[in-house]
Amino acid sequence: MKGTNLGEFEELVLLTIAALMEEAYSVSICDEIERITERKIKLGVVHSVLNRLEKKGYVQSHLGEATKVRGGRRKRFFTVTHAGKATLHKVKEQRDQLWNLIPEFTMKLV
Amino acid sequence: MKTEKTHLPPKWAERVLEWYCRPGVLEDLQGDLHEFFDRNLENKGPFRAKVNYVIDVVKFMRPYTVKKLEILDNITTFIMFKNYFKTSIRSIGRNKLFSAINVIGLAISMSVCLLMISFLSEVFSYDNFHVDKDRMYRIMTSNQFLQEDPSDFASTSVLVGKRLQEEVPGIESSVIMRRNFGGDAKIGDKTIPISGIWAGEGFFDVFKAFPLIQGNPETALKEPYSIVLTEEAAVKLFGDEDPMGKIIQLRSENSYTVTGIVQKPPHNSHFTFETLGSFITYENERKKNSTGNYWISWNDIWSNYVYMVLEPNTSASQVNAALKAIQDEENAKNDRVNNYVKLQSIGAIMPGPDLSNNIGKSMNTSILWLLSGLTFIVILCAGFNYTNLSIARSLRRAKEVGVRKVVGASRKQVFSQFIVEAIIISLISLVFATLLFYVIKPEFLNLDGEIQEVAKIQTTPTLFIYFFVFSIVIGIMAGFFPAVFLSKLKAVKVLKDAGSTTLFKKINMRKVLIVVQFTLSLAFIISATIGYRQYKYALAFDLGFKTENVLNVRLSGNDANTVANAFRSIPEVTEISKSLMIPSIGNRYGNTLKYDDPMDSVTLYYNIIDENYIPLMDHDLVAGTNFESRPEQEKEEVIIVNEQVLKRFNIGTPDEAIGKQIQLGGGTNGNKVRIIGVVKDFHYAKISDGIKSFGFRYRPGEYDYLNLKINTNDIVGTMDKLKSAWLDIDDVHEFSAMFYDERIERAYSEFSVMFTIVGFLAFITISLAALGLLGMAVYTAETRLKEISIRKVLGATEGSLIKLLARGFMWLLIIAALIAVPATYFLFDSVVLAQSVNRISIGIIELMSGVVVIFAIGFLTIGSQTLKAAKSNPAETLRTE
Known part of the structure; x- marks a missing residue:
């Protein structure tokens, strides 16, 4: 079921891309996740996840304009596809359903 | 911000990334890494940044970044091979004329190359059979008299050998050898001449590859009067008997005992021998004779050889340093002559530098270079033909390439297809070339005695492997340019407007190749002409004396008078004289000559003659008289010198010189002789050398040759008579006689060999160039047929059409001539013939004859094709339009 399943980190990356909108490329995604989760994120991991997401059809990529930084290399920008958005919604729905099943007091103990 | 610009990620790591990374992923990945690098640069400093970059490059080697394995491509190529093969064969079959031109050209030139390959592989196989050949050396000597140019000798002194054995460490084994052992061996009442070395x-410690079949290698050459025979020699001397321990009477009746039988040295040993005499015998004999210690002196470097095997951990430079110490010490004792000794590796002897007094065969490395260079030019020309014709015809193949590319062939695959085609052509040529090789092989070997002595050119399986590899290499080289050109074609362009010549605009290379080809052919023809003329010139040159009808007979140790008396009874022999050597064929005898000043000396080249020699050879006596016949004489008293001697010592006019005393021989044992005659200068050495001091000496008993003036119409009959007269006196040695003119012809055989080889190659290159031109002309005529x-329909005459078509080619020929003629002239005028004193002057005839030939051939080829095209009926060709 590789095609449909969304791993935890994949979900995180997908959400970040959606949040960053036009500015989502590997390094900025990496930075953003680091900022939110306060975890050390490796570029390599992000890279392979992006590659996987693209294969699954959740994101699309295009090369941007060449700039003077990065040794003159272009950035590869990512956008979430329709399928990606649908999957994100589905995941959120599933989570919300589960949240609704939990009685309020259980959580208060945390 | 400055640091960012000065610090960049390591270049090599970037290259690694480029190497493994898939092109689609590469750019942004590189960018990302660069961005991180810049960040690290600011936070952690340049070193950490670079290290991290490298680590990242390695870490990013993941399945999705790494390129698809190329093996897959290769497998496709392999699968496609059958298809390539089939299309190639079809294309070759379809264009019979072009394929034939290519195959014939390649086959002819390849046969020459095959010959060269087998010759070279044989020459380089010399001395390879030796055990420890990497540690085997001999001592070579450079001999310098005063400040003259030193000359290099393969031989050295006995002294240096002795001192090497005693003083120099790190020598595993060494041996001193000397030429000219041998003579007439007497066994019982049989006499058999044998040759050998001391x-x-x-x-046997040094030359472990010459194993003893019988006898003890430790002791075989230890005792005086020991002799070791090769198997052949043993059979020659003793037949089927066991030769071990037998006695041989040799060299003034000394009894030698056979102490060993050795295997015959292989053909590819730089020296061979029939027998070996123990060196201690020579030493003892020399010690007994009171002729002085010259034989063991530092200056007797003429006939001795020192070979050695170094210990594994000793280097040649260590031994060279030790030799230099010895050499400096010994040279300090001599004031006039300096000998410089150094090691020569056994692998560098054959082929090797040009040395005098070689112990056996030698082949100059520069000759090999020359031959290989010429052969390379020939194969280059054939390759040009292939390249030219293939590119020219690529117009027709362009569509095929287009379709292939559309269907999905990569550039590499198209490339390999055309390489395969070239290799197929080249392999077909190899078959014909091998046949031709067997035809020209005996011709080559018969060119010159020296070649025959050095090489046998046996065809071995390894040789055929070389041939095969060679033809594949040739195929790749010839097919390279067409393949590059065709594989570069863009599918869309080709398919959209095939036939448009715009695709082929840039192929001026074809013209360049044609010019190069014709330049080379021209250079070859001119060289051959000049070589031939110089050879003829040398033969017809006025040497200063007459050589017609003079037959030189080698005495082979017999008494000159006895033989002369025997010949005198033959009526066809009109005159007889005696001499030590035969001048003008390259050999020289020399001695030191002095006049007034004891410090001023010169080398006098001489011949020892009798009183009949000068009239027989028709030498011109400028002043004084000939020798008078004196049967025996105690001391040499008189001499006849040439004019150069007078000039050298300022003795004055020839008449004044008569009666003057000069001293022969250096040092204390010099001998004063009186000049009784002056002979006009003549060429005693080869005509390429100048004339220096020369003298005729009169020393009865020291003759090696009889010079017979023959007057006969029946040469064969006379020779038979002479031979039978010879056999009455000596039935051991063969009757060895040769006419003087023939000897001279042989002495200049290097010229004849040179012009034969160059002439042959010239013929081949011209044929190749003509073939190529024919192909191009046919092609041009075909493609422009409609034009x-x-x-023609519009009214052009045949003449004007020929002019139109031929003009382009003729221009190329003219350019080729403009390059080749001055270049060849310069080459011969200032390089090849520059050192020769007597030489032809290179004139218009030599230079232009080649040009005329090339133009004639070129015009015929182009003319015939263009004429055919011009004569064609326009209705036939235009009908289909």
């Missing part, structure tokens, strides 16, 4: 005790027809 060899010291260590001989020609239209021009």
Whole structure:
């Protein structure tokens, strides 16, 4: 079921891309996740996840304009596809359903 | 911000990334890494940044970044091979004329290359059979008299050999050898001439590849009067009997004992021998004779050889340093002559530098270079033909390439297809070339005695492997340019407007190749002409004396008078004289000559003659008289010198010189002689050398040759008579006689060999160039057939059409001539013939004859094709339009 399943980190990356909108490329995604989760994120991991997401059809990529930084290399920008958005919604729905099943007091103990 | 610009990620790591990374992923990945690098640069400093970059490059080697494995491509190529093969064969079959031109050209030139390959592989196989050949050396000597140019000798002094054995560490084994052992061996009442070398005790330690079949290698050459025979020699001397321990009477009746039987040295040993005499015998004999210690002196470097095997951990430079110490010490004792000794590796002897007094065969490395260079030019020309014709015809193949590319062939695959085609052509040529090789092989070997002595050119399986590899290499080289050109074609362009010549605009290379080809052919023809003229010139040159009808007979140790008396009874022999040597064929005898000043000396080249020699050879006596016949004489008193001697010592006019005393021989044992005659200068050495001081000496008993003036119409009959007269006196040695003119012809055989080889190669290159031109002319005529027809319909004459078509080619020929003629002239005028004193002057005839030939051939080839095209009926060609 590789095609449909969304791993935890994949979900995180997908959400970040959606949040960053036009500015989502590997390094900025990496930075953003680091900022939110306060975890050390490796570029390599992000890279392979992006590659996987693209294969699954959740994101699309295009090369941007060449700039003077990065040794003159272009950035590869990512956008979430329709399928990606649908999957994100589905995941959120599933989570919300589960949240609704939990009685309020259980959580208060945390 | 400055640091960012000065610090960049490591170049090599970037290259690694480029190497493994898939092109689609590469750019942004590189960018990302660069961005991180810049960040690290600011936070952690340049070193950490670079290290991290490298680590990242390695870490990013993941399945999705790494390129698809190329093996897959290769497998496709392999699968496609059958298809390539089939299309190639079809294309070759379809264009019979072009394929034939290519195959014939390649086959002819390849046969020459095959010959060269087999010759070279044989020459380089010399001395390879030796055990420890990497540690085997001999001592070579450079001999310098005063400040003259030193000359290099393969031989050295006995002294240096002795001192090497005693003083120099790190020598595993060594041996001193000397030429000219041998003579007439007497066994019972049989006399058989044998040849051989003197060899010291260590001989079999150094040359382990010459194994003893019988006898003890430790002791075989230890005792005086020991002799070791090769198997052949043993059979020659003793037949089927066991030769071990037998006695041989040799060299003034000394009894030698056979102490060993050795295997015959292989053909590819730089020296061979029939017998080996123990060196200690020579030493003892020399010690007994009171002729002085010259034989063991530092200056007797003429006939001795020192070979050695170094210990594994000793280097040649260590031994060279030790030799230099010895050399400096010994040279300090001499004031006039300096000998410089150094090691020569056994692998560098054959082929090797040009040395005098070689112990056996030698082949100059520069000759090999020359031959290989010429052969390379020939194969280059054939390759040019292939390249030219293939590119020219690529117009027709362009569509095929287009379709292939559309269907999905990569550039590499198209490339390999055309390489395969070239290799197929080249392999077909190899078959014909091998046949031709067997035809020209005997011709080559018969060119010159020297070649025959050095090489046998046996065809071995390894040789055929070389041939095969060679033809594949040739195929790749010839097919390279067409393959590059065709694989570069863009599918869309080709398919959209095939036939448009715009695709082929840039192929001026074809013209360049044609010019190069014709330049080379021209250079070859001119060289051959000049070589031939110089050879003829040398033969017809006025040497200063007459050589017609003079037959030189080698005495082979017999008494000159006895033989002369025997010949005198033959009526065809009109005159007889005696001499030590035969001048003008390259050999020289020399001695030191002085006049007034004891410090001023010169080398006098001489011949020892009798009183009949000068009239027989028709030498011109400028002043004084000939020798008078004196049967025996105690002391040499008189001499006849040439004019150069007078000039050298300022003795004055020839008449004044008569009666003057000069001293022969240096040092204390010099001998004063009186000049009784002056002979006009003549060429005693080869005509390429100048004339220096020369003298005729009169020393009865020291003759090696009889010079017979023959007057006969029946040469064969006379020779038979002479031979039978010879056999009455000596039935051991063969009757060895040769006419003087023939000897001279042989002495200049290097010229004849040179012009034969160059002439042959010239013929081949011309044929190749003509073939190539023919192909191009046919092609041009074919492609422009419609144009020609239209021009014809519009009223062009045949003449003007020929002019139109031929003009382009003729221009190329003219350019080739403009390059080749001055270049060849310069080459011969200032390089090849520059050192020769007597030489032809290179004139218009030599230079232009080649040009005329090339133009004639070129015009015929182009003319015939263009004429055919011009004559064609326009209705036929235009009908299909």
